[in-house]
Amino acid sequence: MESKAKSFVHCSYVLSLVLFSFLGIQDSVQGRLLAVSKPDPKNAAAHARWLVSQNYWGVLNTISSDLGGAPFGNVVSFSDGLPNKGSGIPFFYLTALDPTARYAMKDHRSSLTISEYPIGTCGKRDPENPACAKITLTGKLVLVDNNSKEAEFARSALFTKHPEMMEWPKDHNFKIFKLEIEDIFLINWFGGAKPLTVDQYLHPKIRNQLASILLKPL
Amino acid sequence: MESKAKSFVHCSYVLSLVLFSFLGIQDSVQGRLLAVSKPDPKNAAAHARWLVSQNYWGVLNTISSDLGGAPFGNVVSFSDGLPNKGSGIPFFYLTALDPTARYAMKDHRSSLTISEYPIGTCGKRDPENPACAKITLTGKLVLVDNNSKEAEFARSALFTKHPEMMEWPKDHNFKIFKLEIEDIFLINWFGGAKPLTVDQYLHPKIRNQLASILLKPL
Incomplete structure (x- = not known):
């Protein structure tokens, strides 16, 4: 048998x-993912990638050199690629007039936290309910070389998802940053965090x- | 004259x-604030208190002892009081099965980051647009004595805003935490962060x- x-x-x-x-x-x-419908939470990698590509804002955390090394979260917009063609790597458009970029230049350690709640697919569940997915990508927040192909990709990804960025003041000197992911914390159902390596996610x-x-x- | x-x-x-x-x-x-309508952003304290009391989830950041001291954000629900009667102090219902509570027990340094975007009052503005308000309350994440009057207030505040919390598994040993605020970062219009002391906020x-x-x- x-x-x-x-x-x-x-x-x-x-x-x-x-x-x-x-x-x-x-x-x-x-x-890259083709599907836009919510994947089965059992497929942790596909679900995580869906969560990142569907969302377009989150909280970016750095170590505050102004506040005695406290963890400092900041609301930011991001994009990981063109719609439904996310790369999994979040890119940001930040100015050093805002503390997050300044902190990252001094200490690269960072994390990006995203919730499924704003996507509107959690039903009546509370945002802290484990069946309403949440992900934290931890790693290093680094500047992207403005003349690289990666910057070209990131600009296209960011400006397509956040068109108003193209109009933001030139004298604020916005620059492209990315999160180099080293660890993934994903809760997308009951039973604790889902094991998910960076390689599986990418x-x-x-x-x-x-x-x-x-x-x-x- | x-x-x-x-x-x-x-x-x-x-x-x-x-x-x-x-x-x-x-x-x-x-x-405590009586008004529910969005206050004038020029009144930083009233606007900040409105932002905190109207919202009911955010990202709670701690220092990760698992990830080499990296700043670790986590999606959490919170409440600062009964509807339209917020105290300004955010309370949380956390279990040590989740890393945030564990990290906070080792290192109290923490911040809570909240966006106006989910409230729905940002119009067509991008979440990173400074006219779409965001606040980061930095301080210490501490356990509240379960038998105190403060815990009674917090339970009422949390369970009124998040009724499903009352049904969360008893064996997960959820406990009440609060953020003792030491610093406030508020962006609610163009021109950089608004000066706002903890005393003015409270x-x-x-x-x-x-x-x-x-x-x-x-």
Whole structure:
């Protein structure tokens, strides 16, 4: 029986691989998501990427050199790519007139916290209810070289999602920053934080989600 | 001329005091706001208190002992009092199963960041637009004695605003925390952060807002 079951699972897996080759879902290989509908919370990587790409503001935390090293959160807008083509890496448009950019220049340690609540898909759940997802990406907040291809990508990502940024005062000297992610804290259902590595987050295997449907017993 | 103007200002001030005595706006004396409409951003204290009392979730930031002292933000629900009777002090209902409470027990330094955006009064402005208000209350995140009058007030404040908290699992051992505010960062219009002391925030002089109307040249 076990051998038959294994054989069935193997066949289904091969079938799913063939199907995906024909469907040509290349964007998932590049670590970009095509789907806009809310993924199954069990697929932590896909769910986390959906949460980041659908949202467009969060709280960016740095270490305050003005306030004795206190953790200092600031409301910021961000973008991780063009709509429905997020890269998973959040980019920001910050001025050193605001403390967050100043703090980050002195100490890169940072985190970005995002809630599912503003997206409007939490139903009547309280924002602190674990089934209303929340994510904290922790890492280093660094300046992006203004002449790089990455800056070009980030400008396009930011200005498409936040058109008014293009009109912000030139003399405020806004610059592009990004969060180099080192750790991910995700709560998207009951039972505590979901284990999720940065590599899994940056390369979400959508095929696994679909394969799991194909692999379900008939 | 200057003497006449001073005399006019003095008379108007006395008149306003008499008026307020008759009106009996006692809650403002206790540092509680009666108004629910958005105050004039020029009145930093009233505007800040409105922002905190109208909102009911934010990002609570602590120092992560798991992640090399990185600033760690977490989506939390809060309440500063019964609806339209906020005390200005945010209370939380946290479990040590979640990292924020654990981190706070090791290092009290903390901040709570709140945006006007979810209230829905920013119009078409981007969440990072300075005219869409944001506030960061920095201080110490401390446990509230469960048998104190303060805990009784906090429970009432939290459970009224977040009724589902009453149903949260008993074995998760949720406890009441509060933020002892030491510094306030408020952006509620163009021109940089508004100067606002903790004392001004905790005792907003609504009378000044109204008095300023009375003191306007006829």
